[in-house]
Amino acid sequence: MILLGKPYYSSLLFICWSEPPRNLQHMSYQSCTRREFLLKTAGYASLAISGWMFGRHLTVYGQECRRSTALVYATRYGATKECAEWILAGMGAPADLLDIERISYSDVLSGYDRLIIGSGIWANGVDQKILDFFEAGRGLLDEKLLATFIVCGSTTATIKGRAHIDGYFSSMHKTLSKSPSCSRAFGGRLIVEKLNDEDHKALTAFYRSFLQTELRDWDRTDPNQARSFGSALFTRL
Ligand SMILES: Cc1cc2nc3c(=O)[nH]c(=O)nc-3n(C[C@H](O)[C@H](O)[C@H](O)COP(=O)(O)O)c2cc1C
Numbered sequence: 001m002i003l004l005g006k007p008y009y010s011s012l013l014f015i016c017w018s019e020p021p022r023n024l025q026h027m028s029y030q031s032c033t034r035r036e037f038l039l040k041t042a043g044y045a046s047l048a049i050s051g052w053m054f055g056r057h058l059t060v061y062g063q064e065c066r067r068s069t070a071l072v073y074a075t076r077y078g079a080t081k082e083c084a085e086w087i088l089a090g091m092g093a094p095a096d097l098l099d100i101e102r103i104s105y106s107d108v109l110s111g112y113d114r115l116i117i118g119s120g121i122w123a124n125g126v127d128q129k130i131l132d133f134f135e136a137g138r139g140l141l142d143e144k145l146l147a148t149f150i151v152c153g154s155t156t157a158t159i160k161g162r163a164h165i166d167g168y169f170s171s172m173h174k175t176l177s178k179s180p181s182c183s184r185a186f187g188g189r190l191i192v193e194k195l196n197d198e199d200h201k202a203l204t205a206f207y208r209s210f211l212q213t214e215l216r217d218w219d220r221t222d223p224n225q226a227r228s229f230g231s232a233l234f235t236r237l
Pocket residue numbers: 074075076077078079080081120121122123124125151152153154164187188189190195199200202203
């Protein structure tokens with residue numbers, strides 16, 4: 001398709017028109033007339049210019065085809081970031097991975113054509129900065145948002161778990177005119193010795209009083225699930 005583009009023909013025209021000398025080794029100032037020399041020089045110059053124009057157009061064409069994509073995530077203990085990396089690996093297309101803690105909302109909202117947004121889930125739900133980002137993107141995100149995901153302890157295996165997951169997504173999507181067509185909840189991870197004091201205390205109490213068990217490590221992360229979610233997104237870029 002690129003080769004049928006207009007600039008290719010113009011380059012070809014230039015090349016045919018310029019007819020560079022066949023034997024460059026024998027070209028010397030003494031062996032050709034001034035007129036021949038000027039013609040040959042003009043021929044090479046036009047060849048160089050047309051080559052540059054052709055190459056330049058290919059670059060521009062590439063940029064036109066590729067829409068810029070970023071994945072914005074919020075993590076506390078790392079599982080959401082890993083999940084985001086697996087999604088991008090599965091997507092197999094260039095995209096920037098952005099920590100919500102380190103971005104300017106307005107720069108990201110104006111600088112990318114496609115956005116994927118993911119959050120870990122903690123006692124009070126979706127990360128507050130992710131919610132603020134949705135608020136900042138009210139109106140804009142309706143056309144840019146490709147997918148959302150959460151990384152959590154709740155599972156879709158139970159009615160209660162599904163209700164929780166629906167609730168997390170509802171809080172994320174409340175500023176949108178319609179929910180994105182791709183959303184997924186992934187299993188997260190808990191490593192007790194990594195928890196900060198506040199989270200440790202809160203979870204110990206929660207496990208004892210609600211789950212009636214001791215707080216312990218668990219890991220439900222699944223790289224393959226995240227990768228296949230990513231590869232499904234590729235066709236929507
Ligand atoms: C303090 C704390 C509270 C949590 N509360 C919930 C919760 O309310 N619902 C849930 O599904 N998962 C909950 N989880 C599990 C996390 O969603 C899970 O550990 C996830 O991997 C966190 O993402 P991160 O590793 O990127 O920080 C909680 C985890 C922590 C540490």
